[in-house]
Amino acid sequence: MLVAAGAAALVAALPLGYLVVRVAGAGDRVAAVLGRERTWLLAANSLVLVLLVAAGSLVLGTATGWLLTRVRLPAPRLWWVLAALPLAVPSYLLAFAVVATWPGTNGLLPLTAVLVLACTPYVTLPAAAAFRMADAGQEDVARTLGRGPVATFRAVTLPQVLPAALAGTLLVALYTLSDFGAVALLRYDVFTWAIRAAYEGTFDRSAAAVLALVLVALTLALVGAERWARRRWVRGRTGVAVRAVPQVVLGRGATAAAVLGLAAVAAASLAFPLAVLAGRLVQGTRGGVDVPDLLRAAGSTLALGLGGAVLAVALAAPVAVLAARHHGRLVAALESTAYLGHGLPGIVVGLSLVFFSLAAVPALYQSAAVLVLAYAVLFLPKAIGASRAAVERVPPAVEEVARTLGRGAARTWLVVTARQAWPGIAAGGLLVMVTAMKELPATLMLRPTGVDTLATELWRQTALGAYGAAAPAALLLVLMACVPAALLARDPGAGR
DSSP: OHHHHHHHHHHHTHHHHHHHHHHHTTTTHHHHHHTOHHHHHHHHHHHHHHHHHHHHHHHHHHHHHHHHHHBOOSSHHHHHHHHHGGGGSOHHHHHHHHHHHSTTOOSHHHHHHHHHHHHTHHHHHHHHHHHHHSOHHHHHHHHHTTOOHHHHIIIIIHHHHHHHHHHHHHHHHHHHHHOOHHHHHTTOOOHHHHHHIIIIISOOHHHHHHHHHHHHHHHHHHHHHHHHHHHHHOOSOOSOOSSOOOOBOOOHHHHHHHHHHHHHHHIIIIIHHHHHHHHHHHHHOTTOOOHHHHHHHHHHHHHHHHHHHHHHHHHHHHHHHHHHHOOSHHHHHHHHHHTTGGGSOHHHHHHHHHHHHHHHOGGGTTSHHHHHHHHHHHHHHHHHHHHHHHHHTSOHHHHHHHHHTTOOHHHHIIIIIHHHHHHHHHHHHHHHHHHHTTOOHHHHHHSOTTOOOHHHHHHHHHHTTOHHHHHHHHHHHHHHHHHHHHHHTOOTTTTO
C-alpha cells in the first residue's frame, strides 16, 4: 500500500518537478520576480479570494446539508438534486452569465459570489452525508444533561460533521486558487491570471514558473491548515450512527423560509445561467447548428472525463487508505504531495506534461493518455477526500476481525473495507468526472490534434465573440454534466 501511495504521489508531483527545473534555470530572475510588489499583491488578492469563498461555501454548504438531512421539507428529493446540480455548471459559465447580464461587472465581490455558488456543493454533499451518519446517541445524552438544541449542535453534532465539511472546504479553496475562467471574465488580478499572461502573453515561462511555485506554497499551507482543523474537530468514534436522528418539523413560516432559501440558491446557480444561455441560443443559432461536430465533441468529453475519473480513483485509493488508517510524517507528506496538482493552474500542469511526454515518452505527445493523466493529476484530491472519508467510516474493528480469520491485507481491503466504502469512493470518481468534463486550460493544450471537447468548442466560439454559437456546446455540456451530478445528489436516506 505504501509503495502504491508513493507512486501516486510521484505522479501528482510531476508538475512540481517541471516547475523546479524551470526555476533552477531562471538564475537571477527568481529573486527579481519574488521582489516585485505585484507578486505580493497577487498573493494577497489570492488569499483574500480563497478565504472569502471558503468561508462562504463552508457556511452555506453546512447549512444546506443540515436542511437536507435534519429538516422535513416538501419534495425532499428535489432539493437534494438542486443542491448538487451546480456541479454541472462551470464557474466560467456562471461568470459569463453575470457579465452578459450586467456588462462591466468585475472585481472581488462578484467573483466571490460566483465561486461560492459554483463550489458550495463540494461542501454540501460531504456535510449532508456526515449529518446523516452522526451518532444520535451522543445527541440524546447531551439533551438529557440539560443542553438545548443550539448547545447540543455546537458541542456534539458540529464536531462530528466538521471533518467532512472541512474536507469539502479544502477542495473549494484549491479550486478557487486554480480557477482561471471566472477570474479572467470578472477581471480580478490573482496568480492564475498572471501566470497565464506570462506564459501566453510575454512567453516569460521562468517568471510564470516562479509564480506557480508560490502557488504551490499556498496549496501546501491550505492542506496543512485543513489537516490541523480536522484533527482539532474529530471527536468520538468512526462508523455508522447507532440510531438515525429524526427530522425536525418546523412551523409553516420557518419551513417556507427554508424552502425559499434553497430555491434562491438554486435559481442563482442554475436557473440564471441556463436562462442566459437559452436566450443566447435563440439569438445565435438561427443559421443552424453543426450537429455532427457537436456530437463528436460530446463523445470526446465523455470518454476523456471517464478515463480521468478511473485513473484518479486508482491513484487515490492507496493514499486515502493510508491517510485514514495511519498517521505520521511520511503519510502526511504523501497526502500533501498528492494534493499538489489541484492547486496548480491547468496551464501549468499541461505544460509540465508536454515537457515530460516529449522528454520521456515522445510517442505519447498529444495523445489522449496524456490528457487523461492531466485530469487525474488536477483532480486527484477530489477522489482522495471522498475515499478517505468513506474509509474512515468503516470501523477498524471489522478489518481486525477479518485479519484474525486469516485473510491477508489485500483480501481484507477488497472484501471488507472496499465493499463498505465503495459508495464514497464512487462519489469521488463522479466528482472527478464532472469536473474533468468542464476543465479548460489543460484540455486546450493537451487534447489530441483534431479532437475537441465541449469546453474547448465553447471557449473557441467565445474567443471569437460568437456567444450565440457557443450556446449549444455550453448547454450540452451542462446537460451531460448533470448526469453524474444527479447521481451524486441521490438522497442516501430516500429508501429508509
